[in-house]
Amino acid sequence: MRLRVAGISVIGSGMVDWGQAQRILRGAESWDADALTVPTPTILSANERRRVSKLVRLALGAAEAACDSAGLARGAMDCVFTSALGDGAVTQAVMSALRQPGRAVSPTHFHNSVHNAMAGYWSIGSQNHQASTSLAGGQGSFGAALLKAALSLSQSGRPVLLVAADHPFQPPLSGTRPTDGAFAVGAVLTPDVEGAAGPLLDIEGGVNGPASETDTKALHGLWQTCPAARAIPLLEALLNPKTVVLEAGTGYFLSATVSP
Numbered sequence: 001m002r003l004r005v006a007g008i009s010v011i012g013s014g015m016v017d018w019g020q021a022q023r024i025l026r027g028a029e030s031w032d033a034d035a036l037t038v039p040t041p042t043i044l045s046a047n048e049r050r051r052v053s054k055l056v057r058l059a060l061g062a063a064e065a066a067c068d069s070a071g072l073a074r075g076a077m078d079c080v081f082t083s084a085l086g087d088g089a090v091t092q093a094v095m096s097a098l099r100q101p102g103r104a105v106s107p108t109h110f111h112n113s114v115h116n117a118m119a120g121y122w123s124i125g126s127q128n129h130q131a132s133t134s135l136a137g138g139q140g141s142f143g144a145a146l147l148k149a150a151l152s153l154s155q156s157g158r159p160v161l162l163v164a165a166d167h168p169f170q171p172p173l174s175g176t177r178p179t180d181g182a183f184a185v186g187a188v189l190t191p192d193v194e195g196a197a198g199p200l201l202d203i204e205g206g207v208n209g210p211a212s213e214t215d216t217k218a219l220h221g222l223w224q225t226c227p228a229a230r231a232i233p234l235l236e237a238l239l240n241p242k243t244v245v246l247e248a249g250t251g252y253f254l255s256a257t258v259s260p
Contacts, residue, residue, distance in 0.1 A: 001204075002192040002201070003154075004189065005189060006072065006189065007186075007187065007188035008066060008188075008235070009064075009185065010184070010235065012181060012228075014034075031216075038054050042064065044121060048124070052112070053167075058182060062165060062184040063186050066161060067161065067188060074128060077128070077160055078153075078156060078158055080132075080160060082165075083165050083166055083227075084138055084139065088169035088170065093109045094113055119132045131152065133145075139230060141164060142164045142231045143248030144249055146234075150203045161189075164183075164184065165183070166184075167179075168180075168226075180221040180226060199241070200258070201258055202255075206253075207245060209247065211247040212246070216232065237258040
């Protein structure tokens with residue numbers, strides 16, 4: 001499957017945007033793992049902004065920036081959202097409430113507990129009524145979402161917005177799944193047609209593993225522990241065209257070859 005990467009965005013620990021991420025990946029800037037600026041989702045009303053968690057804010061920020069980078073209308077493309085860890089803050093709040101007398105779960109927390117909350121808020125804020133998929137696939141979540149986005153693009157011919165986001169759990173849940181930081185990546189994928197802009201991406205499924213690791217030593221812990229950060233090898237390939245292997249399911253891998 002051949003497609004174009006028309007827009008890209010990165011937001012996460014030590015990376016306020018794609019520009020800073022590029023400098024870190026090129027070794028021109030050191031990575032500050034403790035710095036995290038979670039964006040305010042401008043597409044939501046003030047009332048809705050008060051309800052959303054850091055994970056949703058990261059995902060929407062990445063989605064907005066990717067669409068702006070591509071210069072395409074936010075409501076005109078299909079969407080694929082993925083998070084391996086889900087919203088730990090909401091999960092912890094619900095579990096804590098269930099331990100209390102009366103088990104009074106907050107309606108807002110219950111509302112946000114579904115895995116497609118990111119996609120739902122994006123649909124509301126961007127007035128996007130196109131097809132939307134929300135999925136989770138463990139460490140292979142990003143690869144699975146990329147494969148789904150490529151398949152959707154090949155079938156519909158419409159641009160696809162791909163967003164992967166994960167945010168660390170807080171104690172005590174963090175003890176079950178330690179994560180070195182937060183990470184969100186957004187990509188707008190378009191058909192490879194005459195006049196299309198952006199790097200060319202060739203995707204092939206069913207290749208041999210293992211998955212490619214990041215070449216950026218400082219980010220190895222993030223790549224290893226934060227599932228959304230499994231996108232980093234592909235981001236490196238966008239800067240230095242090559243082929244990388246991504247996990248897209250248990251024992252299933254795909255190759256992604258970037259050409260200028």
